[in-house]
Each structure stands twice: as structure tokens, then as C-alpha cells.
Amino acid sequence: MKIAVMQPYLFPYLGYFQLMHGVDQFILLDDVPYSRTGWSNRNRLLGKNGAFRFTFAVQKSPRGTKISEIQLDNKSSSIRRFMKSIDLTYAHAPQYSNVKNVILEAISCNSDRFSDFTAHSIQVISSYLGLETQIQRASASQYPAVSGAEEKILSICAREKATEYLNSSNGKRLYTRSRFHDAGVDLNFLTHIPKPYHQWGLEFQSHLSIIDVLMHNDRDALTPLLSSYDIKGANR
Numbered sequence: 400m401k402i403a404v405m406q407p408y409l410f411p412y413l414g415y416f417q418l419m420h421g422v423d424q425f426i427l428l429d430d431v432p433y434s435r436t437g438w439s440n441r442n443r444l445l446g447k448n449g450a451f452r453f454t455f456a457v458q459k460s461p462r463g464t465k466i467s468e469i470q471l472d473n474k475s476s477s478i479r480r481f482m483k484s485i486d487l488t489y490a491h492a493p494q495y496s497n498v499k500n501v502i503l504e505a506i507s508c509n510s511d512r513f514s515d516f517t518a519h520s521i522q523v524i525s526s527y528l529g530l531e532t533q534i535q536r537a538s539a540s541q542y543p544a545v546s547g548a549e550e551k552i553l554s555i556c557a558r559e560k561a562t563e564y565l566n567s568s569n570g571k572r573l574y575t576r577s578r579f580h581d582a583g584v585d586l587n588f589l590t591h592i593p594k595p596y597h598q599w600g601l602e603f604q605s606h607l608s609i610i611d612v613l614m615h616n617d618r619d620a621l622t623p624l625l626s627s628y629d630i631k632g633a634n635r
Contacts, residue, residue: 401563404428404537404552406466407517408439409455410505410524410608414567414591417628419525419532421589422565426555427521429466429514430537433457439466440513442608446488447599450607453484457513467538469513478506485610492614501527502610514538524609528625529618548573556584565589565630576633586633594627596620 401422407429408415419425433439441454456472471477485502489495501523508519514536522534537555545554552574556564563585566574571588579586593605596615612624 400424400559400561401565402426402556402559402561403565404555405567406431406437406439407514407521407536408442409517410442410520410610411438412442412591412606413609413612413624414589414606414628416525416528416530416609417591417625418565418567418589419530419534420528420625421628421630422532422563424533424535424559424561426540426559427514427518427534427536428551429518430542431466431551432463433460433466433469433513439517442610443606444484444488445598445601445604445607445611447601449601450604451484453481453608455481455516465538467512467514467536471511471513471516474511474516481506489610489614494614494617498610498613501613524613527613528621549575549578553578553582553584556582563587567591571633574633579633587630588633590629590631592627592629594624596624 402424403418403422404426405418405428407427440457441452443450443452455477458470458472460469505520505523508516510516518536542558543554545551552564561584564579565587568588568590574586576586595603598615616624
């Protein structure tokens, strides 16, 4: 069983879905504290005048509040602003008609809970990409409470009987090969390899929201983009 564990993000970049592509089970880590300085509720789109950021506001909450307890703030207003940006930015994109319907489905979750909203949108996008990876939420699995990022992941691997843990290459400093080896789990890291595609005739920009990828590429073109990554074992 190959697993990956990531916090839920709103319309994350392609590399997030590449992790999903590389495993059997993808766990949304929503039972840890929410970070207000991260990218969970925001990302970037690319218009003809350059990249810009979109954000879904969340309600104020005490430090340490779990992601699963975070509430969207005035969701309907955020959705209106977001869809206006989508229409103004991508109305002339080749896949606009199809992908706009996908986005509307992705934001159709009735819940104001941030983790519900993001989990739903991630599931919709993964289905559109043709991914069959099992997606589940940590908050629904009641994993044991442990301290430390590495201990958290090891406990999840043990519960899910994982034989391989795949993480983004950005997480190399968090994990130690020997700890996973002792637990009977192979530790591997995925590196996203940006594959340029047409973006309004501008210089290519990678690491944008998955929305940009979908708007400019049909389903046949998405397959090689989704597979454009490298996996290597841990070296420490």
C-alpha cells in the first residue's frame, strides 16, 4: 500500500495531484493546526497581465485550531469574487466551457467548514483528472495523537499498513530514512518536473493553481503533464 499525506489546499498546484497519482491512498491531514500564513486557502491564477492571487477568507480562530474546525468567512462572497476572476481571466481559454462546469461542481459543497469545502473540491478535480486514488480525511479516521511531524506520519503508516510513504521533495528535511525503514516503510520523495504548456503566449509560469493547467489543456494533454515527475528514495 502506497500512501501520501498532505494538508488540504484549495485548488492546489499540479504537483499536489501528482502525489495523488503516485499512490494508492491519499490522506488529507486536517487534524493538525491550521496555518494562516500558508497557502491552504489561496493560490495563483495567470491572466494576460500576469499572475495574481485568489483567496477564500476564513473566520478568525484561536492559534492551534485544527484545520477540520476552521470555518469559511462569508463563503458566498468569496465564491462570487472567485468566479468573477475565473470568467475575466479564462473566458477565452481553450477549455473554459468544460472546466468552468468542473469548478462550479468543485465549489458546490454546502458546508462552510473549510476542510469539507476543500476535500470536496479536491475530490472533484481528481475525478476530472481520471485519478482512482482513494481519498480520506484524517479527522474521520481518528488517528492517535502524537507529537512531531515524523511521528504523526509513522503512526498513520502503521494504521493504514503502508509499505511506502511518498512525500513532496520539499519535505525531505522532516523525515529520516532509518525511522521509516525500522517501521517497514519505504520513504520516497516526488519532485515535480514543470512541463511547459501554452499560457496566452506569455513566458511559461509553473506552480500555479491546477485551474490554470485545466483551462489550457484538454484531457489528452493532461496525461503527460500529470506524469511529469521524478521519484527518488530518501538519502538520509
